[in-house]
Amino acid sequence: MQLTLKNILPTYFEQGRKQNSGIWGKDLHFSNGDLIKIVAPSGTGKTSLIHFLYRMRIDFEGSIFYDNKPLKHFSNEEIANLRRNQLSVVLQDMRLFGEQTLFQNLEIKRQLNPFHPPEKIAEMAERLGIATRLNAPAKNCSYGEQQRAVIIRALLQPFDFLLMDEPFSHLDEANARKAMELIMEEVQLRRAGVIFAELERVDFFPATQFIHL
Amino acid sequence: MSLSYKPIQPLLQTSGNASSRWFSYIGLGVGVLLLLCSVQMFVNIQKLLKEGSIRKDGHDYVSITKIITNETMGQPEKNLFHEPDIEDVKKQPFIEGVSPLISNDFRVKLSAGNMLPFSTDMFLESLDNAFIDTIPPNFQWQPGQQEIPLILSSDFLEIYNVFAPGQGLPQVSKETAMGIPVQITCYGRAFEENQFSGRIVAFSDRVNSVLVPKSFLLWANEQFGNKTTLQASRLFLKLKDANDPQLIQYLDAKGYKINRDKTLLGRNKIILQAIFSGLGVFGILVVILALMLFSFYLQLVIARSKESLQLLLTLGYSPRWLSKNVSGKFIPVYVFIVLAALGCTQIIQWAFHRFVMFGRPELSSFVHWLVLLIAVSLIALSATVNYRMVKGLLNKLY
Known part of the structure; x- marks a missing residue:
């Protein structure tokens, strides 16, 4: 899948932001296999960018295209299709169903478009060290546990691009490395691209391209 | 797609405000009964007063x-x-x-x-x-x-x-x-x-x-x-x-x-038709009120479950599929209510034919096909109205 950004800027940013940014106001083109690391200090619009790309917000100027189709022209039904088949996301604020167990949360996502069988949930949880927490309601889990569940959730569906917004903010380096390892396996399995937005350089992400926001 | 609604159902907060749901069910039942009976009586009058002239x-x-x-x-x-x-x-x-x-x-x-x-x-x-x-x-x-x-x-x-x-x-x-x-x-x-x-x-x-x-x-x-x-x-x-x-x-x-x-019969017919038209219109009003009450209830359910629904949409659930399942959950209740009203209408018609009209041949003990048609249309109407409303509300969550 082709992802194209054309001169985008959040409507709530001043035009001057375009000058020093590798993304705002630029024309960029990404495709499957690209591993993009976006390094962005706080307040530079990292979360905004991920939300724009996932069409959770549309308050930006310029255009985003998926396979040459402007994202703004997608119907709600087409957006649902895109999120189900081609675009996966790890959001910074996690968003789990608090009353449901981690397993239920994962199964709700998995059944939508099963890329893996249900057994894969336990296997992945085991690798990331949350297997014993699968039957606990999400609201009773720590941020670190929730974050690992959210990462697994993003890997249960097919995708061409994986969007990640500070996916390891609540994890220590050892757990973050394990998570990254799993993510890269799954990305390679799908020959997908990654857009990974993080505060600092994370040296264990094999980026093909660095961009400063 | 073998997508199951079962894991989704607990995410909807349907438990609260059960009284307004029950009121709307009862209202719907009464309204549909009035409407069906009026239509049946209207048909009876037409049949009875067609006879008896040179x-x-x-x-x-x-x-x-x-x-x-x-x-x-x-x-x-x-x-x-x-x-x-x-x-x-x-x-x-x-x-x-x-x-x-x-x-x-x-x-x-x-x-x-x-x-x-x-x-x-x-x-x-x-x-x-x-x-x-x-x-x-x-x-x-x-x-x-x-x-x-x-x-x-x-x-x-x-x-x-x-x-x-x-x-x-x-x-x-x-x-x-x-x-x-x-x-x-x-x-x-x-x-x-x-x-x-x-x-x-x-x-x-x-x-x-x-x-x-x-x-x-x-x-x-x-x-x-x-x-x-x-x-x-x-x-x-x-x-x-x-x-x-x-x-x-x-x-x-x-x-x-x-x-x-x-035309003496005809004059009675005008009065009878007016009475049953009035009852029928009243029945339609009650049905509309009940549907509105139910739509308020559905709106409340969606407002209370807004975060869950929003997350489902974020995860990639289709608004069409969700609307179909959320509103579809109530269809069996609707079918039951309308069938119950239809059953009552059938009993009333049978009793009317048997005990009031003493089995006059121009009448039937069974409800007229028009009444059946209206009952089916009412089910279709309420299902469509609910589906469209839920879909409209879900689309606003994007």
């Missing part, structure tokens, strides 16, 4: 006159039907045919010749043959023909037989009456006498008159009469249904009166 070829025949009031009494012009009146009557969709009763415009005397010492001033009328119930083949007249065939109202013979003994006259049977030759004397413009012989060829139960062939009366009015335009004191109407409320309203509005009121 029919020829499945039509009703009635004659109408203008109502003679104190104001119009001295002015025959106002009590006659003129050409525009007749045209207007013809235009009405519920009137299939109109024939004016043309009457003689000259003096006519009738006597029984030598056989009975009976003589009277008389009137003659004529009507299109299609409107007469008994037409023998010899009911014809050509200029120059001396004998005029007559069709007499059966009532007239009865009246004669009632007063004949008191006058010293013999009572006669229909057959005898048809054998008696009568003398018809027409007086011309200069009071000259023109003699014809007449013979009764048939009796009519429908037309209250002395009928002669139209060709004779047109000829005689031209020969002996004074007027040139067509005027009639009576109109004969061919109707689909003499009890049609539209007809009665039209006649009342025009100030026309039907002879021998065959």
Whole structure:
């Protein structure tokens, strides 16, 4: 899948932001296999960018295209299709169903478009060290546990691009490395691209391209 | 896609505000019952009041006159039907045919010749043959023909037989009456006498008159009469249904009166239909209110579950699939309510037919297909309304 950004800027940013940014106001083109690391200090619009790309917000100027189709022209039904088949996301604020167990949360996502069988949930949880927490309601889990569940959730569906917004903010380096390892396996399995937005350089992400926001 | 709604269902907060949901269910049940019963009764009335009038070829025949009031009494012009009146009557969709009763415009005397010492001033009328119930083949007249065939109202013979003994006259049977030759004397413009012989060829139960062939009366009015335009004191109407409320309203509005009121049933029909229309409209209102109440309940469910629904959409659940499943969850309840109301309607109809109408053959113990159709449409309507509303609300969550 082709992802194209054309001169985008959040409507709530001043035009001057375009000058020093590798993304705002630029024309960029990404495709499957690209591993993009976006390094962005706080307040530079990292979360905004991920939300724009996932069409959770549309308050930006310029255009985003998926396979040459402007994202703004997608119907709600087409957006649902895109999120189900081609675009996966790890959001910074996690968003789990608090009353449901981690397993239920994962199964709700998995059944939508099963890329893996249900057994894969336990296997992945085991690798990331949350297997014993699968039957606990999400609201009773720590941020670190929730974050690992959210990462697994993003890997249960097919995708061409994986969007990640500070996916390891609540994890220590050892757990973050394990998570990254799993993510890269799954990305390679799908020959997908990654857009990974993080505060600092994370040296264990094999980026093909660095961009400063 | 074997997508299951089961894990999604607990995410919707449907438990709160159960009372408004139950009120809307009850309201819907009552409203649907009222509506279905009204429609069924409407059908019953139509069926019951179609019977009981004199029919020829499945039509009703009635004659109408203008109502003679104190104001119009001295002015025959106002009590006659003129050409525009007749045209207007013809235009009405519920009137299939109109024939004016043309009457003689000259003096006519009738006597029984030598056989009975009976003589009277008389009137003659004529009507299109299609409107007469008994037409023998010899009911014809050509200029120059001396004998005029007559069709007499059966009532007239009865009246004669009632007063004949008191006058010293013999009572006669229909057959005898048809054998008696009568003398018809027409007086011309200069009071000259023109003699014809007449013979009764048939009796009519429908037309209250002395009928002669139209060709004779047109000829005689031209020969002996004074007027040139067509005027009639009576109109004969061919109707689909003499009890049609539209007809009665039209006649009342025009100030026309039907002879021998065959429309009495029709007047009751108007009242009954009005009552059941009122009930039906009330039923529709209750159904609408119940659907609205339920839609408020659904809106509340969606507002309370907004975060979960939003997350489902973020995860990639299709708004169409979600709307179908969220609103579809209530369809079995709707089907149950409408079927329960339909069942009650069926019981009421059966009891009405059995105990109120004593099994009259024109009615059925089963509900009319129209009632079934309405029940099915109501289920479809409520499902569609709910689906569209949920989808609209979900699309706002993007």
